[in-house]
Amino acid sequence: MVFFLRKQISESLQKVLTGFAAGVMVAASFWSLLQPALDSSEGMGKLSFIPAAVGFIIGIGFLLLLDIVTPHMHMDKQVEGPKSGLKRTTKLILAVTLHNIPEGMAVGVVYAGWISGKSDISAAAALALALGIAIQNFPEGAIVSMPLRAEGMSKAKTFWYGVLSGIVEPIAAALTIIAASAVVPVLPYLLSFAAGAMMYVVVEELIPEMSEGKHSNIGTIAFAIGFVLMMILDVALG
Numbered sequence: 001m002v003f004f005l006r007k008q009i010s011e012s013l014q015k016v017l018t019g020f021a022a023g024v025m026v027a028a029s030f031w032s033l034l035q036p037a038l039d040s041s042e043g044m045g046k047l048s049f050i051p052a053a054v055g056f057i058i059g060i061g062f063l064l065l066l067d068i069v070t071p072h073m074h075m076d077k078q079v080e081g082p083k084s085g086l087k088r089t090t091k092l093i094l095a096v097t098l099h100n101i102p103e104g105m106a107v108g109v110v111y112a113g114w115i116s117g118k119s120d121i122s123a124a125a126a127l128a129l130a131l132g133i134a135i136q137n138f139p140e141g142a143i144v145s146m147p148l149r150a151e152g153m154s155k156a157k158t159f160w161y162g163v164l165s166g167i168v169e170p171i172a173a174a175l176t177i178i179a180a181s182a183v184v185p186v187l188p189y190l191l192s193f194a195a196g197a198m199m200y201v202v203v204e205e206l207i208p209e210m211s212e213g214k215h216s217n218i219g220t221i222a223f224a225i226g227f228v229l230m231m232i233l234d235v236a237l238g
Contacts, residue, residue: 023226059196108176
């Protein structure tokens, strides 16, 4: 998008992109992660909610800890001056890169569950989550790169910063799949952990950004479209 749009991403477009990404992540958190976690724990009877509940809370706590120990900022804040602009660039890339790790883990955990054959996760369900994460990465990449472009960075540089901020996802997914033998016994916990981490990003970062200012209903509509699209993908392919 940095090659085709102007330096400054419009407020309306940012709300659309943010809302859409939030909708996809919320739907993916439930249908692709929490529901399989609950299904994998059915043998526990009435206590089958425990792994999903524990993993979800730990996932939320993990991202909360990251926000405490690393520079926290919202993606749409404008900072004046060259020094503060450089500082903002570093914070932005660090924040998005760290938040992309749970998304990669989510895909890796689901594929590890499918490869093991010891869960109810199908190849189509794993593909649905991978597609959903890929779709939401498009607006996420734009939200990262466009503000950097607005600060005067070259198009090529902002493009590569956007790419590099997401490179941790396939790495995290690959490492999780490689460790599949260790992952399978705690699969329900890891699935719900990834869901909690993704929901933290939605509640803490995306929803506030799509709701503040004028015309917040644009973000809400985009959220609904993203949610329904991911739900269709997961249910139809799963």
